[in-house]
Amino acid sequence: MSKATIADIAREAGVSVTTVSRFINGNYRKMSPATRLRIQATVNRLDYTPRASARQLRRGQSMIVGVIVGDISNVFSSLLFKGIYNVLQPSGYDIMLMNSNNSVDQEKDEIERLLSQQVDGLIIQPNACYFEAYKSISTAHLPLVMVDRLTGDQPHQISQVASDNFDSCFSLGSKLLSGPYRKVVVLSRVLSQVSAQTIRAEGFERASQALKKKYVRIEMGDHDGSWLSKQIRKEIADMAEDGSTGKTLLVSLMGPLLFETLASLRELGLVFPRDLGLVSFDDWDWSQYVENGIYLLEQDPKAMGEQAASNLCLQMKEAKAGRDPYGVSKSYSLPVKNVPAPSV
Amino acid sequence: MSKATIADIAREAGVSVTTVSRFINGNYRKMSPATRLRIQATVNRLDYTPRASARQLRRGQSMIVGVIVGDISNVFSSLLFKGIYNVLQPSGYDIMLMNSNNSVDQEKDEIERLLSQQVDGLIIQPNACYFEAYKSISTAHLPLVMVDRLTGDQPHQISQVASDNFDSCFSLGSKLLSGPYRKVVVLSRVLSQVSAQTIRAEGFERASQALKKKYVRIEMGDHDGSWLSKQIRKEIADMAEDGSTGKTLLVSLMGPLLFETLASLRELGLVFPRDLGLVSFDDWDWSQYVENGIYLLEQDPKAMGEQAASNLCLQMKEAKAGRDPYGVSKSYSLPVKNVPAPSV
DNA sequence: TTGTATGCGTTATCAC
DNA sequence: GTGATAACGCATACAA
Numbered sequence: 001m002s003k004a005t006i007a008d009i010a011r012e013a014g015v016s017v018t019t020v021s022r023f024i025n026g027n028y029r030k031m032s033p034a035t036r037l038r039i040q041a042t043v044n045r046l047d048y049t050p051r052a053s054a055r056q057l058r059r060g061q062s063m064i065v066g067v068i069v070g071d072i073s074n075v076f077s078s079l080l081f082k083g084i085y086n087v088l089q090p091s092g093y094d095i096m097l098m099n100s101n102n103s104v105d106q107e108k109d110e111i112e113r114l115l116s117q118q119v120d121g122l123i124i125q126p127n128a129c130y131f132e133a134y135k136s137i138s139t140a141h142l143p144l145v146m147v148d149r150l151t152g153d154q155p156h157q158i159s160q161v162a163s164d165n166f167d168s169c170f171s172l173g174s175k176l177l178s179g180p181y182r183k184v185v186v187l188s189r190v191l192s193q194v195s196a197q198t199i200r201a202e203g204f205e206r207a208s209q210a211l212k213k214k215y216v217r218i219e220m221g222d223h224d225g226s227w228l229s230k231q232i233r234k235e236i237a238d239m240a241e242d243g244s245t246g247k248t249l250l251v252s253l254m255g256p257l258l259f260e261t262l263a264s265l266r267e268l269g270l271v272f273p274r275d276l277g278l279v280s281f282d283d284w285d286w287s288q289y290v291e292n293g294i295y296l297l298e299q300d301p302k303a304m305g306e307q308a309a310s311n312l313c314l315q316m317k318e319a320k321a322g323r324d325p326y327g328v329s330k331s332y333s334l335p336v337k338n339v340p341a342p343s344v
Numbered sequence: 345m346s347k348a349t350i351a352d353i354a355r356e357a358g359v360s361v362t363t364v365s366r367f368i369n370g371n372y373r374k375m376s377p378a379t380r381l382r383i384q385a386t387v388n389r390l391d392y393t394p395r396a397s398a399r400q401l402r403r404g405q406s407m408i409v410g411v412i413v414g415d416i417s418n419v420f421s422s423l424l425f426k427g428i429y430n431v432l433q434p435s436g437y438d439i440m441l442m443n444s445n446n447s448v449d450q451e452k453d454e455i456e457r458l459l460s461q462q463v464d465g466l467i468i469q470p471n472a473c474y475f476e477a478y479k480s481i482s483t484a485h486l487p488l489v490m491v492d493r494l495t496g497d498q499p500h501q502i503s504q505v506a507s508d509n510f511d512s513c514f515s516l517g518s519k520l521l522s523g524p525y526r527k528v529v530v531l532s533r534v535l536s537q538v539s540a541q542t543i544r545a546e547g548f549e550r551a552s553q554a555l556k557k558k559y560v561r562i563e564m565g566d567h568d569g570s571w572l573s574k575q576i577r578k579e580i581a582d583m584a585e586d587g588s589t590g591k592t593l594l595v596s597l598m599g600p601l602l603f604e605t606l607a608s609l610r611e612l613g614l615v616f617p618r619d620l621g622l623v624s625f626d627d628w629d630w631s632q633y634v635e636n637g638i639y640l641l642e643q644d645p646k647a648m649g650e651q652a653a654s655n656l657c658l659q660m661k662e663a664k665a666g667r668d669p670y671g672v673s674k675s676y677s678l679p680v681k682n683v684p685a686p687s688v
Numbered sequence: 689t690t691g692t693a694t695g696c697g698t699t700a701t702c703a704c
Numbered sequence: 705g706t707g708a709t710a711a712c713g714c715a716t717a718c719a720a
Contacts, residue, residue, distance in 0.1 A: 005714085006715095007714095017715090018716080021716085050714075051712090053714095054712070054715090055714060056714095057714075058715050058716085059715070
């Protein structure tokens with residue numbers, strides 16, 4: 001019977017509810033060892049568990065953190081969650097996880113649900129391009145950390161953790177395009193309104209501009225594999241037309257896209273690095289076993305989650321102390337690791 | 345200010361809290377259109393959000409479901425969660441996700457936390473080998489579904505959803521071992537007390553017994569890659585000794601293990617299907633791009649999650665109606681898909 | 689060192 | 705149609 005309450009314990013142990021409450025919260029200071037043991041025994045005997053809802057109502061604090069990710073089936077999101085969990089769980093917080101499916105509408109509903117749960121803080125991988133969508137959180141001065149993506153008008157007093165998307169792409173693009181490549185083709189998916197892929201594309205675009213190489217961007221959106229194959233073939237085949245020499249550098253801007261890219265290349269009979277150079281963002285090393293490996297730009301989603309959760313903890317501590325949580329807000333830029341492989 | 349309460353709305357709108365409560369819960373039947381509109385406006389103006397904790401306390405129902413997975417960074421777990429989420433979220437349930445790290449101790453703590461949150465139901469990928477560990481849930485008659493793994497003494501009145509591990513392995517083993525393979529070596533990780541891998545291994549063992557072929561099991565546990573390489577080399581190299589002919593069939597019993605297996609094979613300079621046959625369980629098709637693809641035994645974790653969540657919903661409906669949730673308990677065995685590839 | 693009494697925000701039972 | 709009021713289980717200010 002999990003229905004025992006603090007009153008039952010008090011009655012059975014012959015003490016008052018206050019004393020039991022103190023016991024439950026570890027306030028043994030004002031309590032004789034005798035009563036302490038008696039309460040302990042009763043708690044065990046009745047298999048008592050405090051009701052979180054009653055506690056929350058009374059203390060105005062839930063010890064729950066809300067997390068919204070874009071797509072939990074993406075390895076990025078699951079590693080992000082793992083990092084968050086590793087920090088929050090030992091600190092006593094429980095996590096309510098939401099999957100926005102990269103949809104602004106669903107995200108809106110999920111934020112509302114999280115707010116009504118009175119979460120003590122939120123970590124969001126945002127879908128909306130304007131911060132307006134998260135205003136209800138910031139006006140309530142609720143601890144908040146945005147991860148991975150940034151809204152266009154991201155207020156500086158809100159914490160954010162993201163990879164160093166632009167610089168890593170600009171730098172790799174500059175390095176590779178200064179070689180024999182004649183052009184770069186970047187592949188993106190970009191289903192949500194805001195995405196790290198856009199910034200990554202910009203990095204490659206700037207690099208190509210500086211080196212006066214051709215730059216093409218293919219955005220897959222909802223298209224299927226055959227559509228992608230057609231685009232890739234077109235971009236690879238135009239060599240003759242413009243009379244330029246050298247191979248094409250193909251860049252997949254997110255992990256799951258690499259998958260579809262490989263399918264297209266196989267379908268088209270294209271082999272790397274013979275026919276083209278291939279580079280991809282990815283957060284998991286499986287591609288090292290594809291041929292002789294694929295050149296990767298690798299993020300560390302787990303570290304991102306840990307960083308986000310750490311800052312959130314800080315904010316929640318401030319909030320608990322009655323201070324403005326945004327006083328300890330901070331922006332973090334995480335390095336992107338280059339994992340060389342003979343695919344370029 | 346998200347601090348508005350039902351009383352504030354009542355005062356501002358000039359009605360009683362009862363009426364506001366009725367409005368919040370959609371009971372428009374007993375309410376004049378005029379008051380309804382007036383309340384609506386006030387709710388919007390004050391940006392009112394009902395406090396979930398107060399609601400929970402009063403109704404004795406949380407609309408929260410607890411989910412415990414073994415390792416969220418494993419694709420299996422994240423797809424499982426996605427399936428669960430797809431069913432539960434539209435039904436109005438929020439999900440508290442816990443990651444047990446395949447540890448019985450951590451799992452125990454997490455169950456306690458979930459119980460104190462007064463979750464309306466639980467879905468667990470169990471770590472303990474005896475159901476004893478989950479007794480506190482079943483004695484409270486809380487809706488419960490066990491997924492993927494089964495405790496040794498799993499009570500029949502508790503719902504369970506798992507893949508058809510034994511038959512799929514026995515069947516594939518029988519098929520392949522009736523060919524020119526001289527022996528089968530199965531690789532498992534098995535860190536938790538209970539695991540689907542054990543049942544899978546049994547499937548291959550029985551098949552090998554029936555066909556009088558040699559059967560060897562290698563359990564990685566916490567060992568590292570070089571240890572694995574040594575084991576594999578030993579098993580592949582014993583051909584001369586026993587004078588038998590034919591290749592060895594190597595079976596990786598879980599997705600993440602395939603990764604380490606490939607690393608070992610590469611290190612040993614072993615090539616499939618030339619030097620050996622390779623088969624693996626996995627829940628994601630990335631391996632089709634490794635060489636010419638790897639023969640896969642593929643589960644459908646998302647379907648497993650959906651099935652588990654559907655049954656949990658049924659149970660929760662029963663519980664809400666005051667009936668025994670375990671009256672609608674059921675066992676589901678999900679098919680394992682064979683994805684042929686020239687690695688055998 | 690221990691106990692009494694009040695209120696957190698909501699729903700539900702009854703009365704009007 | 706509408707409203708007063710009593711719980712739900714817990715934590716704490718205030719007594720003793």
